[in-house]
Amino acid sequence: MQLITNRLTLIPISQQYKEQVFQSCTHEVTTYMIPTPAKHIEETKFVIAMMMKQRENRTDNVFAITLSKANEFIGLVGVHHLNKEAPELGVWTKKQVMAIIMEEKRLVE
Numbered sequence: 057m058q059l060i061t062n063r064l065t066l067i068p069i070s071q072q073y074k075e076q077v078f079q080s081c082t083h084e085v086t087t088y089m090i091p092t093p094a095k096h097i098e099e100t101k102f103v104i105a106m107m108m109k110q111r112e113n114r115t116d117n118v119f120a121i122t123l124s125k126a127n128e129f130i131g132l133v134g135v136h137h138l139n140k141e142a143p144e145l146g147v148w149t150k151k152q153v154m155a156i157i158m159e160e161k162r163l164v165e
Contacts, residue, residue, distance in 0.1 A: 057117070066119035066133060069107050073120045076129035080150035107134070116140050121149065145151050 059066040080101040081093045094100040110116035118134035131149030 060124060062095055063124055063126045064130075065122045065127075067122060068122055069104055069118040069120055069132065069134075071101060073129055076120075077104065077132065080131065081148070082151065084151055085148050117155060121147075130150070 057068065078094055078097050081100070085165060086093055094103065107116065107118040111118065114138045115138055116134060117138065118132055120129055121131045121133055122129050129150075129152045131147065133147040134145070136144045136146060
């Protein structure tokens with residue numbers, strides 16, 4: 057299932073995004089997050105495989121966030137612990153996108 061808007065497309069996470077996740081998931085982006093950035097691409101592949109298994113088990117659902125028009129990967133968003141009383145939402149974007157979001161927020165305020 058994909059979720060498509062004018063600006064963003066959410067695509068179920070797959071190994072297709074392993075390079076982008078590996079390169080974009082830096083210490084600056086994940087300061088307060090789990091897991092920490094992978095040191096090797098194999099770690100990223102393992103984490104994505106785990107996310108895909110959790111989707112199959114219906115406990116979590118993680119999506120790659122892409123720009124709809126450019127088809128550019130910009131981050132991940134997920135709903136976690138779907139089998140619990142209080143599911144959690146998690147999102148991270150690559151550093152370049154965080155700067156754009158902060159600038160847009162500043163312009164709106």
